[in-house]
Amino acid sequence: MKNSSPALLLATALLASASFTSCVTAKKYDDLSARQKATDQSREAAERQAREAVAELKKATESLNELKLENRRLVNDSAQTGTILRKTQGLYRELSDTYDKLIRNNEKVLANKTADYQKVAQDLARREAELGDLSNNLNKSRSEIDKLAADVKTREARLAELEKALAEKDAAVNALRAKVSNALLSFKASDLQVKVKDGKVYVSLSEQLLFKSGSTKVDPKGQEALTKLAGVLKDQRDVNVVVEGHTDNVPILKGTAGMQDNWDLSVLRATEISRLLTVGGVQPERITASGRSQYVPVAGNDNATNKAMNRRTEIILTPKLDELFQLLDANSQATKPTK
Structure with a gap:
């Protein structure tokens, strides 16, 4: 056993x-x-x-x-x-x-x-x-879910800040449009238009309001409009101003003093308007003058009416968006994948 x-x-x-x-x-x-x-x-x-x-x-x-x-x-x-x-x-x-x-x-x-x-x-x-x-x-x-949840919560907070900043920006743009429109109520709609596009305020002034044909000197009626506009903008220190000169496709007359083509005409008109705005109290460092010549038309240059529409000056008012850009940059950095 x-x-x-x-x-x-x-x-x-x-x-x-x-x-x-x-x-x-x-x-x-x-x-x-x-x-x-x-x-x-x-x-x-x-x-x-x-x-x-x-x-x-x-x-x-x-x-x-x-x-x-x-x-x-x-x-x-x-x-x-x-x-x-x-x-x-x-x-x-x-x-x-x-x-x-x-x-x-x-x-x-x-x-x-x-x-x-x-x-x-x-x-x-x-x-x-x-x-x-x-x-x-x-x-x-x-652990990964907890980390993702924390990231989502952080991004939601940043998104809320961004939405708030965008809403404030939109409110500021609409308020600026209202102030500019109220200041320029006395001018004809055919000569002056104020609208909001892409978060900016566009003030479009016709050649008929501002200049005689081929001239770079602003008429008295145009000076009155620019003075009223400057009165609004001088207190809006957080608004940048871009002055764009536009022409039709008709070449300037040969021998016009100081100008070779529509580039010169559009730049000189934009410069003159910028100068008048600074005289009206707008800080020069906030203004940018540019000429677009005939290359950004709003209508076809095929008849007199359309050509008149293309001969214009657009004053583009853009609120400074430093805070919004900082939020966008922070959000972009936060969404980058971690190594």
């Missing part, structure tokens, strides 16, 4: 199995518990068979002992003793074979159960490793 009893081997295997079940999820634990229950049932059957084998062995041993006693009593009876001895020896061999068979069967059952326990233990270890990986991935995902 072996030194360890079957019951001790089973208990040891069960304890080894139980040590691996502490870290699995409830669903997986239920599955393993079911398998463990089946294993326990098999173990109980094996133990029951072992007990029966031990009982049979004990019974056989007792029978053997009785036969041995009987054999000693009959050893002197030659004929009877010989018969009984041979019978006893035969029974002894049978009992020994039965005993060895029972031992082999019991060892085989224990070996099978041990293999099952080892398989369950390996499966538990694998599942535990998988759960560990899943837990690490989940923690990593949660």
Whole structure:
């Protein structure tokens, strides 16, 4: 017989199995518990068979002992003793074979159960490793989600600031348009128009209001309009002023003093108007004079009416948007992907 009893081997295997079940999820634990229950049932059957084998062995041993006693009593009876001895020896061999068979069967059952326990233990270890990986991935995902949520919250705050700045800018542009329109109400709509486009206020002055044909000197009526406009703009220190001169496609007369073409005419007219605005109180550093010649028409140069529309001066009023640009730059930097 072996030194360890079957019951001790089973208990040891069960304890080894139980040590691996502490870290699995409830669903997986239920599955393993079911398998463990089946294993326990098999173990109980094996133990029951072992007990029966031990009982049979004990019974056989007792029978053997009785036969041995009987054999000693009959050893002197030659004929009877010989018969009984041979019978006893035969029974002894049978009992020994039965005993060895029972031992082999019991060892085989224990070996099978041990293999099952080892398989369950390996499966538990694998599942535990998988759960560990899943837990690490989940923690990593949660950290990334928390970071994304914080980034979204920051961007929402910046977006709210940007929307507020845009709304304030739009309000400032509309207020500026209203002030300019009110200051220039006395002029005809055909000579002077005020409109908002692309977040800027455009004051369009016709040539008829400002200049005689081919001239760069502003007429008195035009000077009156520019003086009123300057009166509004001089207090609007956060507004930049761009003066653009525009012409039709009719070439200037040859020999016109100081001018070669419509580029010169448009630039000189823009410069003259800029000078009058500074005389009216607008800070010179806020004004930019430019000539666009005939290349930005508002109508086709195919008839007198359209050509008159193209001969114009546009004064473009742009609120300074330093704060808005700072917000846009900060938002752009915040949305750049991190390395």
